Amino acid sequence: MVKKVQHPGVDTDVLLEWYRSMVFVRHFEEQAERSFRRGKVGGYLHLYIGQEAVAVGVLGAIRDDDIIFASYRDHAYVLLRGTDPGAVMAELYGKSTGLCKGKGGSMHLFDVQRGFYGGYGVVGGHLPLAVGAAYALRYDHGDRVCVCFLGDGAMNTGAFHEALNLAGLWGHAGLCPLVLVVENNQYGMGTSVPRSSAVPALASRFDAYDIPNEVCDGMDPQAVYDVVRRGVDEARRTGRPWAVETLTYRYAAHGAADLLQPYRAKSEVQEWRQRDPIAQTEQRLRHAGALDDAKVEAIAAEAERRVQEAVTFAEASPDPAPEELYTDVYGEARDGDR
Ligand SMILES: Cc1ncc(C[n+]2csc(CCOP(=O)(O)OP(=O)(O)O)c2C)c(N)n1
Ligand SMILES: [Mg+2]
Numbered sequence: 001m002v003k004k005v006q007h008p009g010v011d012t013d014v015l016l017e018w019y020r021s022m023v024f025v026r027h028f029e030e031q032a033e034r035s036f037r038r039g040k041v042g043g044y045l046h047l048y049i050g051q052e053a054v055a056v057g058v059l060g061a062i063r064d065d066d067i068i069f070a071s072y073r074d075h076a077y078v079l080l081r082g083t084d085p086g087a088v089m090a091e092l093y094g095k096s097t098g099l100c101k102g103k104g105g106s107m108h109l110f111d112v113q114r115g116f117y118g119g120y121g122v123v124g125g126h127l128p129l130a131v132g133a134a135y136a137l138r139y140d141h142g143d144r145v146c147v148c149f150l151g152d153g154a155m156n157t158g159a160f161h162e163a164l165n166l167a168g169l170w171g172h173a174g175l176c177p178l179v180l181v182v183e184n185n186q187y188g189m190g191t192s193v194p195r196s197s198a199v200p201a202l203a204s205r206f207d208a209y210d211i212p213n214e215v216c217d218g219m220d221p222q223a224v225y226d227v228v229r230r231g232v233d234e235a236r237r238t239g240r241p242w243a244v245e246t247l248t249y250r251y252a253a254h255g256a257a258d259l260l261q262p263y264r265a266k267s268e269v270q271e272w273r274q275r276d277p278i279a280q281t282e283q284r285l286r287h288a289g290a291l292d293d294a295k296v297e298a299i300a301a302e303a304e305r306r307v308q309e310a311v312t313f314a315e316a317s318p319d320p321a322p323e324e325l326y327t328d329v330y331g332e333a334r335d336g337d338r
Contacts, residue, residue, distance in 0.1 A: 022052040027303040045256040053277035057224025067115040069130040072107035086313035095317035124157030134178035153188025168209035174239030190263035203245035218246030
């Protein structure tokens with residue numbers, strides 16, 4: 001059921017905003033990596049560099065009251081959702097002023113106020129949660145949708161099949177407005193999709209659960225937006241799940257601690273870099289007369305200024321107090337819970 005995607009133009013002003021957002025996210029992550037190398041960021045750090053067009057296109061297609069679930073490669077979603085970059089950087093630094101008081105770290109960002117329901121380290125573990133959340137949204141008679149980002153590797157977990165079967169089934173009753181966004185970045189750690197998936201045309205797997213699906217170019221925010229916008233509108237209208245496989249690439253290592261990448265050729269990374277989402281968008285905007293050298297520099301400088309502000313905040317923030325070790329471990333029982 002894989003369709004070819006055609007996309008008409010998005011407004012130049014919108015594209016310029018998306019460009020600005022992608023530049024900011026990239027600067028933020030490049031800084032996060034530098035901080036990791038300096039030993040300022042502990043634990044894991046998975047960078048999204050190369051995949052920015054997917055987050056921008058998808059978040060551009062949903063409403064502010066829609067909700068989002070994601071894996072551990074999660075910085076872009078919260079930043080684009082409007083979470084304070086200082087709180088995100090402080091979270092990576094493990095500081096008490098962090099988004100999750102320094103207790104979640106890079107993989108477990110969470111911002112309920114802005115509809116971001118995490119940040120999960122267990123591959124595929126968030127899928128059952130997202131299906132349940134989508135069901136809850138419709139059970140409450142609302143018209144919000146739940147967006148769930150997942151990697152190609154997550155599609156080979158048992159949780160994927162169990163969750164998606166329920167999503168398809170509940171969708172028949174109009175009770176699962178779930179938008180599944182596969183970010184096929186070609187690898188799960190060091191294993192390529194053809195080496196790990198019996199059927200590498202991943203979107204087709206959704207057919208098994210009666211979930212309509214499409215494939216799109218994940219290096220182009222406009223292409224992502226156009227296809228996802230249709231899917232979101234459809235899920236909102238019908239209460240049925242919908243899925244897209246975005247074809248994208250991560251330039252960075254799987255995690256910042258992985259220095260060797262023997263599983264792929266440098267030339268392959270270079271080839272994908274030719275289609276860098278930021279460079280491509282910049283070209284398009286220059287062509288439309290909306291960007292020139294001075295504006296490109298100004299946008300980069302502004303991104304860097306905001307990132308350095310976030311770093312200054314994170315560095316100046318205190319570590320969590322030792323007595324905080326046992327707080328926020330369990331939820332508080334409320335009246336009527338038992
Ligand atoms: C259940 C489980 N199995 C294995 C791992 C180890 N692991 C961490 S990331 C990863 C690869 C996942 O690949 P993918 O879903 O494609 O996401 P990507 O890293 O490419 O964004 C694996 C196997 C894990 N975290 N959880
Ligand atoms: Mg992957």
